[in-house]
Amino acid sequence: MTATIRGRFQWTVALPVLALVLLAATWANHDAWPVLVLIGAALVASVVCAVHHAEVVAHKVGEPFGSLILAVAVTVIEVGLIVMLMTSGGEGTSTYARDTVFAAIMITVNGILGISLLVGAAKHHLVSFNAAGTGSALSTVVALAAVCLVLPSFTTSGEGREYSVSQLAFAAVASLALYAAFVFTQTVRHRDFFLPVSSDDQGRATGLLDEDGDGHADPPSSREAGLSAALLVASLVAVVGLAKLLSPSIEDGVKSLGFPYAVVGVVIALLVLAPESIAAVRNAARDRVQTSLNLALGSAMASIGLTIPTIAVAMIWVDGPLVLGLEPTQMVLLAITVAVATLTVVQGRAKALQGFVHLVLLATFLFLSMQP
Incomplete structure (x- = not known):
């Protein structure tokens, strides 16, 4: 057993470092197909390591801090990728932030949430979670989406689906305020609302999960957790950096297939959110769906609450318009997602059917992104 843990520890330490070395070595020249294949393999390995x-860091700090750390870490790197691609110019620069953030919302609220409920309920028949905590997270996501992505389509001060300078500044401040208020609620004022719950045979929550009696291993040492935190950052940097190197090939593939440019944002969002998706599924399989929902909704929230303020500041140096307002089809999908997610969350327990419904909505979003 010790040898297995030691071997796993060694490859999870080595692979992020090798991925960063590959990223640095191929940054200037990565057009050859063998190099692109190697980059793709390193990307997958970095996701697994992340x-x-x-999970090591989350086990050390406990919930909900663990899911918050992963959500914020991924989103910070995602913001860097968005800004990097916007400054590089190109066909979809003006709508890249909107398309990527909207894709992140659809992937997290429908994809991560849906697959977590499906996996958890398929294994445990019914899954339970705290409706009060999850509901407050969902309401914050809805408010952020409305302020940052819906209202720009209806305001009159800016051109088209853009905010004016003052409106963009207000949206940035409001986003940060909402996100900060939620983090305070999640980690300080009402932390118990976001902890995994135990349940009876009918899936009704009966209290907080007994962390000391669930058979889990002891938390890692502070040294091991600190090393994992550093390697988590390294892995996420590798994920986004390698995704950036693959993005021209993705763009060429999208164009050759005749898909809209928005599909590029969807593909990049899928790659960046892969670590959270895998972590959420693993927690759902362990009957810790509350942690999965924390990851899903926390990632959606961070994707808006941190991205929009950063993009607002970046627009000081980035030339060109910033289109944030959603198209009519996107607004309809968002409205349906909000309605379904509300019905899912309000009961505090879910069957596999609810997860399948969310996954169908994700499939609808993906299909309409390719065939609008």
């Missing part, structure tokens, strides 16, 4: 180190 999940492992995130």
Whole structure:
């Protein structure tokens, strides 16, 4: 057993470092197909390592801090990728932030949430979670989406689906305020609302999960957790950096297939959110769906609450318009997602059917992104 843990520890330490070395070595020249294949393999390995180190850190700090750390870490790197691609110019620069953030919302609220409920309920028949905590997270996501992505389509001060300078500044401040208020609620004022719950045979929550009696291993040492935190950051940097190197090939593939440019944002969002998706599924399989929902909704929230303020500041140096307002089809999908998610969350327990419904909505979003 010790040898297995030691071997796993060694490869999860080595692979992020090798991925960063590959990223640095191929940054200037990565057009050859063998190099692109190697980059793709390193990207997958970095995703797996990110999940492992995130779980080590989460086990050390406990919930809900663990899911918050992964959500914020991924989103900070995602923001860097968005800004990097916007400054590089190109066909979809003006709508890249909107398309990527909206894709992140659809992937987290429908994809991560849906697959977590499906996996958890398929294994445990019914899954339970705290409706009060999850509901407050969902309401914050809805408010952020409305302020940052819906209202720009209806305001009159800016051109088209853009905010004016003062409106963008207000949206940035409001986003940060909402996100900060939620983090305070989640980690200080009402932390118990976001902890995994135990349940009876009918899936009704009966209290907080007994962390000391669930058969889990002892928390890692502070040294091991600190190393995993550093390697988590390294893995996430590798994920986003390698995704950036693959993005021209993704763009060429999207164009050759005749898909809209928005599909590029969807693909990048899928790659960046892969660590959270895998971590959420693993927690759902362990009957810790509350942690999965923390990851899903926390990632959606961070994707808006941190991205929009950063983009607002970046627009000081980035030339060109910033289109944030959603198209009519996107607004309809968002409205349906909000309605379904509300019905899912309000009961505090879910069957596999609810997860399947969310996954169908994700599939609808993906299909309409390719065939609008």
